[in-house]
Amino acid sequence: MELTNGSYPLRAAILSGDGECCRVLLEHGADVNHCSARGTPLMAAAAAGDCESLTLLLDSGASIDIEAKDGTTALAAAVRENQKEAVRLLLRRGASPTKPNKDGVSPVDIAQERTLPEVYSLLMQASITHAAEEALRASDQRQAEAREEIAAAAEKAAKEMQEELALSRAETADRVAALRGETDELLKRLGISRDLKGPKGLTGAA
Structure with a gap:
């Protein structure tokens, strides 16, 4: 349930510092990413510097x-309020210090504009x-x-080498078969059998 001023139960629990209420609301299905005109629960916790929440x-x-609709992120909210520990936690959990919002402004830009040296140092x-x-x-x-290109090239x-080898073997077999055929033809003309050592009558038989 969201009120006309953009507040809602989970945000109210965060701003009141009631961690147990936040936990109960989440356990009963509160939308952890609900974004009203006042932003998300995470943005509220970041702006308040509530690292537990x-x-x-x-x-x-x-x-x-x-x-949020105005381009604010949780990290930007923490930076604007100079919440150093919240900034540190959000950075540790993966928030981008240089990602610009829809207006091209990043958390680093905010820290620099507001002259927040400690937060700026953390962000840099x-x-x-x-x-x-x-x-x-x-x-x-x-x-x-x-490595993938080298493996693909090697494969x-x-x-290609196997194909060339198979082709070479086939060509060799064809040449051997052709030579065998020519040899058989020549032996036939000479009256020589492959099973004999020479022409018939060549051994001196009468």
Whole structure:
């Protein structure tokens, strides 16, 4: 149930700091990603710096990068309120420090604009780590693709070699058969049997 001011039970429980009520609401089917005009439950917990509720919501399946209608994310909400521990937790759970909202503004931009040095430092450290991990993943992907290409090329070469070998054997068999036929024809003209060592009468028989 959502009130006309955009509030709803789960958000109210978070803002009141009633963790037990939040847990009961979630257990009874409260939408962990419900997004009203005031945002999601995760955004409310982030803005309040309530790390216990943040953990509960994330463990219950809250989407960390979902945006409100105004483009706010949970991380952006925590940054705006200078909630350092909430920022740290959200970054640790995978929130992107550099992902821009629909207006092109990222959490890093917000921290820089509001002159929040500690939060800005956290975001920049996370950005560097994220960039390094992305580069490593890209490198691993390229190496995996290279290994697949090498394996495919080796398989293709082995198949081509087998086909060439089979063709060579067939051609050799054809040549042997042709030579055998020519030899048999020649022996027949000479009156020589393959079972004898020479022409009939060649051994001196009268």
